Every structure is written in C-alpha cells, then in structure tokens.
Amino acid sequence: MLVPEAATGGTYWLASYPKSGNTWFRTVLANYQRVEDEPVNINALHTGGIASARAMIDDLLGLETGDLDPDEIDQLRPLAHDWRDKPGEAIYQKTHDTYRINSDGTPLLGSRQTRGALYFIRNPLDVAISYAHHNGTGIDKAIESMGRENHGLNRSKKSIYRQVRQHMGTWSQHVLSWVDAPTLNLLVLRYEDMHADGWHQFGQAITHLGLSLDDERLDRALRFSAFDVLKHQEAEAGFIERPGGMKGFFRNGKAGDWRSQLSDAQIAQIIADHGAVMLRFGYLDMAGNPL
Amino acid sequence: MLQTAYGLTIASELPLPELPLATNSNGPADVSIRFGSLPDSDSTDGQRIGPISWVSGDSLTLNVPHIARYCAIGGSTIIIDPVDGIDDDSVRVFLLGSMMGALLLQRGFMLLHGCAVEVDGKALVAVGPSGSGKSTLTEGFRRRGHAILADDLVAINTDGAALPGIPRIKLWHDVTEHLAIDRTALPRIRPNLEKFGLPVAEAMAKGPVPVAYVYALGSHHGDDVVIRPLDGFARFNLLLENSYRLRFVKGLGRRPQHLAQATKLAGQIRARVAERPNLGFTLEPLIDALLADARA
Numbered sequence: 001m002l003v004p005e006a007a008t009g010g011t012y013w014l015a016s017y018p019k020s021g022n023t024w025f026r027t028v029l030a031n032y033q034r035v036e037d038e039p040v041n042i043n044a045l046h047t048g049g050i051a052s053a054r055a056m057i058d059d060l061l062g063l064e065t066g067d068l069d070p071d072e073i074d075q076l077r078p079l080a081h082d083w084r085d086k087p088g089e090a091i092y093q094k095t096h097d098t099y100r101i102n103s104d105g106t107p108l109l110g111s112r113q114t115r116g117a118l119y120f121i122r123n124p125l126d127v128a129i130s131y132a133h134h135n136g137t138g139i140d141k142a143i144e145s146m147g148r149e150n151h152g153l154n155r156s157k158k159s160i161y162r163q164v165r166q167h168m169g170t171w172s173q174h175v176l177s178w179v180d181a182p183t184l185n186l187l188v189l190r191y192e193d194m195h196a197d198g199w200h201q202f203g204q205a206i207t208h209l210g211l212s213l214d215d216e217r218l219d220r221a222l223r224f225s226a227f228d229v230l231k232h233q234e235a236e237a238g239f240i241e242r243p244g245g246m247k248g249f250f251r252n253g254k255a256g257d258w259r260s261q262l263s264d265a266q267i268a269q270i271i272a273d274h275g276a277v278m279l280r281f282g283y284l285d286m287a288g289n290p291l
Numbered sequence: 292m293l294q295t296a297y298g299l300t301i302a303s304e305l306p307l308p309e310l311p312l313a314t315n316s317n318g319p320a321d322v323s324i325r326f327g328s329l330p331d332s333d334s335t336d337g338q339r340i341g342p343i344s345w346v347s348g349d350s351l352t353l354n355v356p357h358i359a360r361y362c363a364i365g366g367s368t369i370i371i372d373p374v375d376g377i378d379d380d381s382v383r384v385f386l387l388g389s390m391m392g393a394l395l396l397q398r399g400f401m402l403l404h405g406c407a408v409e410v411d412g413k414a415l416v417a418v419g420p421s422g423s424g425k426s427t428l429t430e431g432f433r434r435r436g437h438a439i440l441a442d443d444l445v446a447i448n449t450d451g452a453a454l455p456g457i458p459r460i461k462l463w464h465d466v467t468e469h470l471a472i473d474r475t476a477l478p479r480i481r482p483n484l485e486k487f488g489l490p491v492a493e494a495m496a497k498g499p500v501p502v503a504y505v506y507a508l509g510s511h512h513g514d515d516v517v518i519r520p521l522d523g524f525a526r527f528n529l530l531l532e533n534s535y536r537l538r539f540v541k542g543l544g545r546r547p548q549h550l551a552q553a554t555k556l557a558g559q560i561r562a563r564v565a566e567r568p569n570l571g572f573t574l575e576p577l578i579d580a581l582l583a584d585a586r587a
Binding site for chain 1: 389
C-alpha cells in the first residue's frame with residue numbers, strides 16, 4: 001500500500017558521491033512510503049531511479065542520446081529534468097552528478113521542478129575503501145580517482161552505457177558543488193550520523209522531503225532497511241544495482257573501517273587531498289588528525 | 292530519383308546516402324522529405340507532449356536544439372528546418388531515427404525498439420534499451436549469413452511482419468574493436484561521435500518477414516547466457532515496455548491502436564528474456580543460445 005502524501009510536487013535530489021549512504025536512504029524512503037508487512041524488495045525500490053538513466057532521458061526527449069555527444073547531452077538534460085508527464089508529481093531522484101550550471105546558465109538538473117536536495121556525505125577515508133570495493137580496484141586507485149578533477153562515471157566516448165556521462169570531479173569538489181550551491185534548499189546528512197542517530201537523522205530528512213513524519217512508519221522503515229536485511233535480500237536474490245565484477249553491493253555498512261584497513265600513507269594522501277572539506281564536516285580535528 | 296526504406300518509396304531533398312534506390316520509381320513517392328521553415332514550436336497552437344516535442348492533429352514536431360526542427364505530417368511528409376551551418380550527418384541521424392519513427396507510427400505500423408534478423412524465414416526480434424547490444428547482435432547475425440531487417444527500429448505491419456529498414460548498422464568504436472572492423476573506410480554517424488555506420492545493403496531482407504520470436508536483452512551476474520520463457524501477460528508487457536517512442540504513440544492519439552497491435556502480436560510470438568554475463572564480450576554465445584532456442 002502506498003500511503004498518499006500531501007502533494008508538494010517537484011523533484012527532490014538524493015545526491016552523493018558514490019558509496020555514501022544513498023542506496024540505504026532510498027531503501028528507508030521506499031519502506032517509509034509503502035506500508036507493508038515485510039521489507040520492500042531492494043530490486044523494486046521505485047524511488048525515481050537515477051537522474052543519469054539514459055532510457056529515461058531518451059524517453060523524455062524523444063530522441064536517442066546515443067546520437068549526441070556528452071556535452072550536447074548535458075545541454076539537453078535540464079529540459080528533461082524540468083519536464084513532468086504528471087503535473088504536481090513529487091519525485092525523489094538519486095544523482096551522483098556534481099551540482100553545476102551549464103554554459104547557458106541553466107543548472108544541469110534543471111530549475112523549474114527542483115524543490116530541494118539531500119546531500120549524503122561520508123568520511124572520505126571510508127569512501128575510499130568502499131569505492132575500491134565497488135569498482136573492483138585497489139584502494140590506491142580509488143584514492144587517486146577521488147583526487148582527480150576530471151573524474152566521473154561513463155566518461156568514455158567510444159562506448160555507450162545505460163547511464164549518460166556523470167561529471168563528479170574530486171570528492172571535495174563534489175561535496176562543495178552541492179553544499180555551497182546558492183539557492184538550493186539543501187539538507188546535509190553525514191553517513192556516520194545516520195548510523196549513530198538514525199531516528200533523528202532520517203526523521204529530519206523525511207520532513208525535508210516534504211513528507212509528513214509518522215513515528216511508527218519511520219520505526220518500521222528503519223527496521224526493514226537494517227543492514228542485515230539488505231544483505232540478506234542481496235544474498236537471496238541479488239541486487240540489480242550491483243555493478244558487474246563487484247562481489248556484493250552491501251559490504252559491511254559500518255563507519256570507521258579506515259582505522260584497520262588504510263595504511264598511514266593512504267590516510268595521509270586523503271587528508272592532503274581533502275583536508276579542508278574533512279575539517280569542515282568533522283572528519284578532522286583542529287590539529288589535522290582524522291576522527 | 293526515389294529511394295526506399297521500410298517498404299516505402301521516399302523522395303528527399305536532403306541526400307540520404309544510406310538508402311538504396313527504389314526498384315519501382317514510377318508514380319509519386321510515398322514519403323516526401325523536404326526543407327521548409329517551421330515556426331517556433333512554443334508559438335504554435337500544438338500540444339506539447341515532451342520537453343522538445345509537440346503534436347498538432349496528426350503532425351509531430353521535434354525540436355533538436357542546435358541541430359534542426361523537424362515535422363512529420365500525416366505519414367507522408369517530413370519537413371526539416373535545419374539550424375544554420377549544421378552538417379548533413381547530424382540532421383540525418385534524427386531524421387532517420389525519431390522522425391522516421393513518427394512517420395511510421397502515423398502510417399499505422401507497430402514499432403519496437405529492437406533489432407531484427409531473419410532465421411529460417413521468420414523474424415527474430417531482440418528488444419532492449421540503448422546500450423543493450425542490439426546493433427552488435429545484428430552485425431553478429433549478418434556475419435553468420437542471416438538477412439537483416441533493422442538494427443534499432445523494427446516496424447511491424449498489420450500482418451505481423453517486420454519490414455526491412457535502413458541498411459546500415461550503427462556501431463560504437465569499442466564494438467568495431469571487438470569485431471575487428473576497419474574503421475578507416477566507415478563514415479562516422481556524426482563528426483563529433485566515435486560511432487560508425489556500417490553499410491549492409493547486400494544483407495537486407497528483400498521484403499516483410501513474419502515476426503515469430505521476441506527476445507528481451509538483459510544481463511546478469513552469472514557466467515552463461517540464460518534464456519527464460521515469458522508467458523501471457525508478461526509477453527504483452529514486454530512489447531509495451533519496448534515500444535519505440537511511446538511518447539509519440541500517446542501524443543499522436545494512437546494508444547488504443549497500439550494496445551490492439553501489441554495484443555495481436557503477443558498472440559503470435561514466442562517471447563523470452565535473454566540474459567548474458569554483464570562482464571566480457573559474449574556475442575557468439577548469445578547468438579548460439581538465441582538460434583538454439585528459436586529452432587527448438
């Protein structure tokens with residue numbers, strides 16, 4: 001049963017660098033919106049997909065984005081994101097794009113429908129481990145990617161992907177593009193806080209998305225989205241969002257893995273690359289030591 | 292000089308080097324493609340059916356920014372209003388894609404987003420979104436000597452037969468590498484894309500071929516190609532989900548006809564899901580599996 005909401009309409013972006021709690025949040029949201037006796041199937045979250053889904057953009061535009069180059073696609077995306085087939089419909093859409101403005105002054109994600117955004121941030125020391133796992137690479141490679149200004153997803157021009165190119169920049173650039181975006185109605189959620197203080201953090205997020213907060217529903221949604229439940233579902237039936245080559249999408253869902261898994265040199269590199277943003281979001285103390 | 296595609300004769304002011312000459316050049320063309328001035332779509336009284344598409348009666352307008360504005364009218368005319376200085380290739384790619392689709396819908400064809408090849412006198416259609424491997428599969432079948440019907444847009448007539456479409460396969464750079472195709476002789480689809488047009492005129496089917504098999508292309512985490520049957524309502528859903536430009540179908544008011552066509556086609560086909568490993572290049576095992584299943 002889908003619980004009807006007071007329709008505020010428009011798009012709320014669920015934005016993050018990969019591996020920062022976005023899928024976890026979407027699972028909680030799906031369980032919050034659909035009041036069932038058992039957890040929502042992770043392979044049928046139906047929380048609006050990802051903003052870079054090529055099939056969705058092609059359908060909206062009525063053309064093949066495979067016949068456009070990535071820069072041309074970026075110019076057309078605002079038109080697609082601003083369109084609604086059902087006027088007044090609220091959409092909660094995941095994105096790994098940086099928040100940015102096209103050369104013609106239009107935000108990549110459009111402006112007419114955007115009502116707000118959640119930005120999920122996670123300690124880059126832990127992101128590096130999870131991102132390496134996600135991509136099936138070593139941790140050093142993940143650290144290098146997170147520090148590269150031209151880093152993004154599906155960047156090859158020689159191939160076609162199910163998603164269009166997504167520019168991400170460095171981890172720090174990604175964070176700042178969203179949290180410092182002027183006029184964006186934004187709530188930042190730290191992955192670590194979502195773990196330590198789930199009730200309050202998720203409750204705040206639900207309210208930010210224009211949904212009414214119901215304690216009982218939130219309680220059930222959190223139980224149905226517990227890490228063990230997600231991992232069990234993946235073990236039973238797989239997870240369609242798991243990339244090829246990755247062993248399991250839901251790995252251990254903890255914060256602070258870096259203490260046992262990163263070398264001193266790796267920690268030093270990440271702090272050198274992202275120290276300022278880490279300090280701002282409480283991942284470094286004033287003396288520059290990781291927390 | 293008339294050319295042909297999808298069983299129609301075409302007279303075009305824009306050169307269409309992909310299309311063969313029509314064998315029957317007598318009489319007026321079925322389709323006229325010409326340049327003309329099209330008004331700014333926002334200033335017309337048409338209904339907006341998408342961010343860059345409009346419908347007015349049986350006319351559909353698509354405005355591809357920085358390239359061209361197109362209007363398909365009544366299944367017989369396409370007017371092109373190109374942006375100043377744009378190259379012909381860029382104009383042609385959307386003409387032969389979305390606009391040909393709009394025109395075929397206006398003429399009452401059922402369209403699937405898929406590729407189609409001939410197997411033992413029947414059409415095997417493989418449907419799936421962009422990037423699911425339709426063009427690569429088409430080229431794989433061609434190399435095995437199968438006649439080709441289409442690599443992206445399958446038009447099915449009221450008898451349930453697929454028509455031979457545009458005799459070229461669009462292949463990305465990485466696929467030409469996998470298939471060891473010499474790119475130096477191939478035209479790019481557009482100057483700014485690493486995507487090439489492989490001419491396959493000699494491999495085209497000579498006429499309509501009845502559709503017997505529809506496979507939905509997918510991928511999975513396993514190591515083998517897996518084929519799963521679909522029954523009843525799932526067959527119908529498969530056809531709806533993989534219809535070409537459903538937005539145009541609805542906009543042109545052809546939804547009832549489309550549902551009737553899908554119902555009829557669902558009754559005549561064997562439908563399957565064909566999943567291959569999501570890692571690696573598994574064209575040959577996929578073709579083997581499709582042929583074995585179709586011939587079983």
